[in-house]
Amino acid sequence: MMLTIPELLSREEVRDLRSLIDPGPWVDGNETSGHQSRLAKKNRQLQEGSDTARKASAIVAGALNRSPLFISAALPLKVFPPLFNRYEGGETFGAHVDNAIRRLGGTDFVIRSDLSCTVFLEEPDEYDGGALVVEDLFGEHRVKLPAGHAVLYPASSVHRVEPVTRGARIASFFWLQSMVRSDAEREELFRLDRAVQDLTARHGGGDATVIALTALYHNLLRRWADS
Numbered sequence: 001m002m003l004t005i006p007e008l009l010s011r012e013e014v015r016d017l018r019s020l021i022d023p024g025p026w027v028d029g030n031e032t033s034g035h036q037s038r039l040a041k042k043n044r045q046l047q048e049g050s051d052t053a054r055k056a057s058a059i060v061a062g063a064l065n066r067s068p069l070f071i072s073a074a075l076p077l078k079v080f081p082p083l084f085n086r087y088e089g090g091e092t093f094g095a096h097v098d099n100a101i102r103r104l105g106g107t108d109f110v111i112r113s114d115l116s117c118t119v120f121l122e123e124p125d126e127y128d129g130g131a132l133v134v135e136d137l138f139g140e141h142r143v144k145l146p147a148g149h150a151v152l153y154p155a156s157s158v159h160r161v162e163p164v165t166r167g168a169r170i171a172s173f174f175w176l177q178s179m180v181r182s183d184a185e186r187e188e189l190f191r192l193d194r195a196v197q198d199l200t201a202r203h204g205g206g207d208a209t210v211i212a213l214t215a216l217y218h219n220l221l222r223r224w225a226d227s
């Protein structure tokens with residue numbers, strides 16, 4: 001499932017983040033690449049472990065924790081600290097698949113990447129190219145969202161970033177391990193949760209059908225989740 005999370009970050013948060021990260025330190029993006037990615041990737045990345053990266057990462061992580069849509073869709077168990085990248089002057093990231101296992105450098109924090117997320121930090125009319133293109137069995141999905149919006153997509157998918165031919169594409173990106181490994185099961189839970197929210201808004205939380213469906217949601221989560 002691919003999902004847009006509109007306004008994950010407010011305009012003020014985007015502005016604050018940009019003034020924090022724009023001066024850098026920016027380094028070669030291949031610091032985080034696996035072997036195959038390395039061949040395809042030409043971009044820069046905010047130096048991991050720098051003070052700036054830690055502060056910026058905390059702002060994005062805080063926004064994720066406050067987003068009911070993100071939590072409902074991702075059912076996060078472990079979230080990799082958000083990273084930041086920039087593409088300009090023709091930089092691009094060719095077709096690749098993200099590594100299944102990610103370790104945070106210098107720690108024993110390890111995740112299985114079930115979902116990938118990109119948070120756009122530049123307005124789409126400020127740069128040409130730079131769409132995230134995600135492939136699935138329905139074909140290719142091109143994603144280029146307003147600053148502050150995020151897209152969540154299966155880490156298992158082949159994806160790429162088109163060359164940026166004008167301006168700069170600046171984004172945060174990260175992976176997460178979901179409590180529910182299967183994309184299909186996670187999607188069913190998300191759809192059920194949305195339906196229950198909708199029904200609750202119309203009939204109130206005390207409605208017998210709302211209670212029955214809420215029980216079903218939790219029982220399915222109990223069956224499918226790891227913690």
Ligand code: NI
Pocket residue numbers: 096097098159
């Ligand atoms: Ni990727």
